[in-house]
């Protein structure tokens with residue numbers, strides 16, 4: 526049976542999100558049906574709602590930081606059963622044939638992953654859905670291979686944002702081999718930045734936060750940062766030159782990066798995680814002088830996402846969240862545009878109006 530689903534959707538780039546109803550597909554043999562309990566609010570939701578990339582199809586239900594409880598499983602599903610605590614992140618399928626898929630890096634699928642919302646959805650056609658719809662809703666049906674298990678020790682609400690923010694920071698920390706003795710700088714203490722600080726500190730790194738003001742200094746220290754730098758403080762930036770092995774840059778607004786490159790030690794890397802739609806100046810001199818690199822990184826594969834959830838559970842790491850009712854989503858977007866959130870909004874889906 527198709528599943529009647531209540532949601533919040535955007536119907537146009539200049540309209541507020543509003544209540545919306547639709548049907549999820551009848552779960553197939555490989556599917557897991559999930560009652561969504563919490564959905565994190567990611568900055569990319571805002572980009573899609575506002576059509577910043579120019580390819581949004583409406584109506585669209587955003588949300589790719591999903592935590593909930595399994596309500597039913599198909600005949601072939603072995604890893605999950607009714608009542609399990611589960612999560613769904615940024616993707617719900619991929620081609621499963623290409624090299625990245627076979628290597629467990631489905632986020633880099635060559636034909637492209639099926640994103641949790643806004644991707645063509647052949648499986649949804651039977652219930653009139655042509656694109657995938659995300660987590661600002663009370664139910665979702667997902668192939669078991671793209672469902673994550675949320676460890677019992679993690680609270681579901683504060684675990685939801687791990688499914689995008691948490692894996693987006695965890696993957697580069699692992700890729701660049703952060704461990705005891707590593708010196709890691711995190712630029713921007715927001716939804717991504719605060720996860721990077723907690724995870725890098727738990728991996729044994731010496732963590733420094735770079736921010737535009739000292740408003741969040743006490744928070745940074747509580748999360749595990751040892752040092753705090755204000756990036757307009759020229760003397761402090763000079764003193765920090767060549768200190769870091771890795772810079773996790775989470776700032777999505779276009780900004781000058783040349784000054785930050787000088788903070789990297791020889792062979793150091795700055796990883797860009799913020800989704801900026803504009804170009805940024807990169808100068809060759811600071812790169813070649815110390816064989817530095819500027820890199821990017823996109824979420825993580827399913828296997829790595831499960832590893833991240835288990836790592837966070839083992840180290841008592843979750844997101845700092847502001848839990849809100851879904852009908853406050855538009856106000857949350859306005860506050861996010863002013864970076865006024867500590868540190869992630871999460872929708873309490875049980876408060877969806879009947």
Ligand SMILES: [Zn+2]
Pocket residue numbers: 567568569570589615689690
């Ligand atoms: Zn996201």
Ligand SMILES: [Zn+2]
Pocket residue numbers: 619620621622623624625626631633634635636637
């Ligand atoms: Zn693939």
